[in-house]
Amino acid sequence: MWNSLAYRLWRAAYLRAVSSAFATVPLYRETWALHGRTDPVLVPGKTGSNGGALPADEVRRRLVDTAPLAGGSTEPDPARGLAFLLTRATQRPSHRLVVVVDAEVTRPPTGLPRGSRGCVLHPDAAASAGDEPVLREIVDTLRRGERVLAVGEDKNLDALSSALPAELPPPDRVPHHRIDRLTGGPFGLLHDPLLGYLGVLRDCGRWHVDRRRVHVRETTGGLAFTVLERTSPRLVDVLVGGGVPGEVHACPQHASPVIQT
Amino acid sequence: MTVRITRTTVTDARICDPRVDPAPDGWAEFAELTRPHAVWDPRLLRIEGWLARNPPLLVTVHDADGIVAALSALVCRPARLPRYAPRRTRRGPMWVEVSQPWLSGLPGIVRRPTVSGHRLRVAVRAAESTLARRLGPGLAGVFYRGVGPDLLPVLSGRGRVRRRTDSAAVLDNTFADTDEWLASLSKSRRANLRRQHRRTDADPSLRIRGGPGRADADPEAMADLLNEHRARFPAQTGDTRSPIAAPYLEAFVRRPDVHTLTYHDTDGRLLALNTLLDHRDVVVKQHWAALAPDDGGRQGLYFDAYMRAVRWCVAHRRPRISAGRGKLDVKTSLGFTPRDVYGVIAPRPVMGR
Numbered sequence: 229m230w231n232s233l234a235y236r237l238w239r240a241a242y243l244r245a246v247s248s249a250f251a252t253v254p255l256y257r258e259t260w261a262l263h264g265r266t267d268p269v270l271v272p273g274k275t276g277s278n279g280g281a282l283p284a285d286e287v288r289r290r291l292v293d294t295a296p297l298a299g300g301s302t303e304p305d306p307a308r309g310l311a312f313l314l315t316r317a318t319q320r321p322s323h324r325l326v327v328v329v330d331a332e333v334t335r336p337p338t339g340l341p342r343g344s345r346g347c348v349l350h351p352d353a354a355a356s357a358g359d360e361p362v363l364r365e366i367v368d369t370l371r372r373g374e375r376v377l378a379v380g381e382d383k384n385l386d387a388l389s390s391a392l393p394a395e396l397p398p399p400d401r402v403p404h405h406r407i408d409r410l411t412g413g414p415f416g417l418l419h420d421p422l423l424g425y426l427g428v429l430r431d432c433g434r435w436h437v438d439r440r441r442v443h444v445r446e447t448t449g450g451l452a453f454t455v456l457e458r459t460s461p462r463l464v465d466v467l468v469g470g471g472v473p474g475e476v477h478a479c480p481q482h483a484s485p486v487i488q489t
Numbered sequence: 490m491t492v493r494i495t496r497t498t499v500t501d502a503r504i505c506d507p508r509v510d511p512a513p514d515g516w517a518e519f520a521e522l523t524r525p526h527a528v529w530d531p532r533l534l535r536i537e538g539w540l541a542r543n544p545p546l547l548v549t550v551h552d553a554d555g556i557v558a559a560l561s562a563l564v565c566r567p568a569r570l571p572r573y574a575p576r577r578t579r580r581g582p583m584w585v586e587v588s589q590p591w592l593s594g595l596p597g598i599v600r601r602p603t604v605s606g607h608r609l610r611v612a613v614r615a616a617e618s619t620l621a622r623r624l625g626p627g628l629a630g631v632f633y634r635g636v637g638p639d640l641l642p643v644l645s646g647r648g649r650v651r652r653r654t655d656s657a658a659v660l661d662n663t664f665a666d667t668d669e670w671l672a673s674l675s676k677s678r679r680a681n682l683r684r685q686h687r688r689t690d691a692d693p694s695l696r697i698r699g700g701p702g703r704a705d706a707d708p709e710a711m712a713d714l715l716n717e718h719r720a721r722f723p724a725q726t727g728d729t730r731s732p733i734a735a736p737y738l739e740a741f742v743r744r745p746d747v748h749t750l751t752y753h754d755t756d757g758r759l760l761a762l763n764t765l766l767d768h769r770d771v772v773v774k775q776h777w778a779a780l781a782p783d784d785g786g787r788q789g790l791y792f793d794a795y796m797r798a799v800r801w802c803v804a805h806r807r808p809r810i811s812a813g814r815g816k817l818d819v820k821t822s823l824g825f826t827p828r829d830v831y832g833v834i835a836p837r838p839v840m841g842r
Contacts, residue, residue, distance in 0.1 A: 251572045254540075258736050261508070261539035270576075271509070298571035 232483060234439070241456045242443040243268060248296075249464045255282075255293035256464055265465075267445065278449030281465040284422050291461055300460025306332045307348070308424030308458065309441050310379065310417070311339035316436070317402045317417055317428045318377060325369045327362065327399070329354050329380030329388050332421040351380070355387040363391060370396040379404055379417065407451065408469040410435060410489055418487075420468040423455055427487065434479050434486040444476055444487060451476070451487060500557065500612060502619035505547040507534035508576075513549040519556035525599045526766045526773060527746050528589050529561070533737065540734035543586075544574045548620060550612040557604050558612045561589050561597040562620060562631075565729045581627045585620055588634035590730045592766075592773060593813030594657025594830050596635045610643045618841030630836040641831055648839035656827035658812040658820035659771075660799065667800045670824060678822045685789035686796045689752075695760075695787070699750035699797060701767070706749055708739035710759045711778075718778035733776075750797060752779075752790055760787055763794040765801065774798050774812045795823055 249256040250270055260270050265280020287294065291302045307328055315321060322341040329349045336346035349362045369376050370392070376399035378385050385401045392398070404419035405411060407426075418427035418435055426444075427437045437444050443454040450471030455463040474489035505513045512531040520529070527533065531547060538544035548560040563586040564578060588597035600609055621628055633644050635657075645651050664670040671679045689695060698705070712735040719732075741764075742749045748765040761779035765772060777794065780786030795812075802810050812820050817827055 251575070254734065257540060257573055258734060262536060262736055296571065297573070 232478075234483070235478070235485075238439050238443060238485070242445075242454055245443070245454055245456055245462075245464055246270075248459070249462050252296040252298065253294060253462045253464075254297070255287070255290050256462070258293075266447075278467065278471070279445075279447035279452070279465070281447045281449050281452035281467050281471075283449070283467045283471060284420065284469070287463065287466050288422055294461035294463065296460055296462060302461050304422050304424075304461060304463075305335065305458075306330070306419075306421045306424055307335060307337040307346075308455070309438055310337040310425045311341070311346075312441065313417055313425050313428045313438055314340075314377065314402075316430055317415055318400060319431070320375070320400070323377040323400065324372075324374035325366065325376045327366060327376065327378045327388070329378055329384040330404070330419075349388065351384040351387060354384060354391055366399065367392060367396065370399065375400060377402065381405075406469050407472045407474075407489060420453070423453055423463055423466060423468060426453055426468070430479075430482065432479060432481040434481075435488075436479060436482065437476075437485045437487060439484055444485065446474065446476055450474065451489070500615045501551045502612075502615040503549050503551065504562075504619055504623050505531070505549065506538070506544075507531050507547050508538040508544060513547065513556065513559075515551065515555035516549070519549075519559065519601070522601055523599050524769055525559075526589070526592060526595075526768055527741065527744050528591050528766070529559070529599060530744070533740055534561070536734070536737045536740055537590075538574070540573065540737060541731040542569070542572070542574055543729050543731065545590075546585075546620075546623075548616045550615050556601070558598060558600040558609060558616070560587050560613070560616050562587050562616075563590065563597075563729060564624065578624060580625055582629060583624060583627050584629045585624070585631045586634055586729060587631060591733075591775060592635070593775075593815070594635050594811055594828070595771070595773070596633065596637060596640055598633075598640065606643070613643060614841050617835060621837065621840050628837060628840075630834055631840060633833040633835070636831040636833050638829055638831075641833070644833040644835070646835075646839065646842070648836060648842075650834040650836075652832050654830050654832050655814040656817060657814050657830050658817055658825035659828045660802075660810045660812070660823070660825045662802055662806070662808055662810065664803050667796075667803055670799055670803060673824050675822065682792055682796055682823075685792045689787075689789060689793040692787075694755050696753040696755065696757075697750070698753075699748060701748045702745045703742045703747075703749040703751075706738075706742045706751060707759065708735040708742065711735070711738050711742070711751075711762055714759050714762060714780065715776055715778040717780075721781060748801065750794055752787070754785070758785070760785070761790040761794070763798070765798055767805075768807070770808060772798075772802050772807045772810045774810055792823075799823075 260280050264271050264274020264276035266275050295302045322344045326346045327349050333348050336348050340346050347362050353360045366376050378388055378399045378401045382403045389398055402415045404417040413429045416429040417425050419425050426442050427435050430436050441457040445452050449467050451474040452465040453468055472489050474487050477486055479486045534545055543563045543565045546562045548562050550557045566583045712733050716732045746767040750763040752761040764776045766775050
């Protein structure tokens with residue numbers, strides 16, 4: 229792969245996450261000490277399966293063991309990382325209201341730019357077009373001429389659009405996709421209900437990984453993602469989507485890591 | 490690392506880190522000869538070592554015929570950091586505890602049956618010297634836990650400190666059957682045991698299963714229950730044990746010499762468990778854990794487990810049962826007698842002497 233300083237820093241952050249997980253998190257200690265892992269190898273002679281990566285279903289089943297010994301949350305945040313990717317996903321600096329329409333997301337996204345507010349809307353509520361407070365807020369914001377951004381699966385975004393009055397301008401929309409259902413754009417976010425938002429489709433047409441907060445590596449079981457920013461629950465080398473084969477390259481235009489499935 | 494002492498026979502003391510080293514040379518013959526409890530299996534020590542804050546080292550002392558004695562040496566540090574032990578031993582203040590963390594009231598030393606007295610003393614001193622060299626100047630000394638009167642003269646000496654600690658409860662099996670054991674108890678305890686046992690047996694909402702090599706046991710549920718049970722009681726001062734990990738229990742309860750008794754409710758929830766380590770000399774009634782009554786636990790299972798354990802030992806003619814330390818008054822009422830247990834400290838300057 230490429231040999232830039234950015235890559236070396238990205239790799240160093242990943243190695244720190246692996247080292248910390250091995251030293252403090254029961255799930256990874258058990259898996260890697262007793263069965264092994266690769267890249268980096270922690271116990272010589274043991275390679276484990278899938279290079280030490282774990283399927284997302286197993287990690288979800290054992291979430292209680294993903295908290296470090298010092299303690300911490302074991303609740304995943306499916307909206308994690310959204311705020312940092314929105315600018316690149318929409319090419320707009322901010323929106324007055326960011327609505328996540330997804331059944332898995334129960335808490336609003338955090339870390340949005342100043343002046344933006346986040347909220348979540350269950351897809352059933354979006355489809356029912358009833359007296360839903362979030363729908364009222366979306367309508368009021370659009371009536372004021374301010375921008376609303378809706379994030380979710382395409383079908384849910386369609387349901388939201390049809391629930392809004394026809395005379396109002398439609399909200400901006402960015403669909404998010406699971407790794408096994410990536411599309412060609414023109415806009416899109418890479419999402420996993422356990423790890424949160426992992427990457428974004430940029431103007432070059434490639435799926436870019438959020439390299440400040442997420443690491444990805446190729447394993448025999450598929451692409452393994454690591455959340456670098458959160459220490460609890462610690463999510464390291466998780467095979468999202470049941471393990472989707474893919475490659476990690478450097479984007480020739482942006483020189484940052486992109487995935488190709 | 491090897492230390493040679495030529496006072497009696499050539500004696501090599503070797504240190505094996507079970508996490509990464511293979512079993513010591515001659516371990517299979519030594520284990521065949523001494524039949525140590527299941528917790529001494531190097532494969533279990535490997536799992537335990539990786540998942541502990543204070544991983545055990547297996548120190549073996551050899552002569553021309555093979556292993557003379559083996560010590561389970563836990564490397565302990567004063568700072569209880571919330572992290573597992575590093576892969577390589579770091580410098581800094583530390584001490585070694587010679588004990589088997591999950592064998593309460595028994596020492597962390599196993600010896601060949603013919604080795605005692607001066608030979609054993611030389612072997613233990615060789616192990617101490619090797620530990621001192623391996624662990625460096627940060628090692629403050631060795632603390633022998635669970636020392637019985639038979640080992641006390643071997644471990645004691647000039648400059649060493651010895652103190653009597655909580656006694657261990659041991660039941661000598663001189664009974665022809667369970668009724669004879671019950672007859673040796675007080676009237677109220679006997680009636681209580683019979684009542685609890687009848688009630689537990691007749692309870693349709695209880696699923697009781699017991700036996701060796703339990704492949705059907707759920708190690709994660711067992712580990713959760715054991716750790717929750719331990720957390721309900723205030724931590725003992727100087728308790729250097731780590732939480733019990735599910736992979737350890739998974740390997741442990743599948744062994745043919747580990748009998749596991751489990752109580753489930755009809756929903757499949759684990760209510761209580763007890764493990765019994767089979768042994769030709771001393772059967773150890775080891776882990777006990779139960780849900781608190783407020784969380785749906787049942788009363789009386791503790792005594793039912795004792796009833797079943799004693800019944801099994803009597804039926805299989807095991808000479809004695811050790812129930813470890815703690816709750817001595819209850820265990821005494823069940824016919825167990827207290828046995829003196831000592832702790833011996835060998836400070837660094839006298840280690841190996």
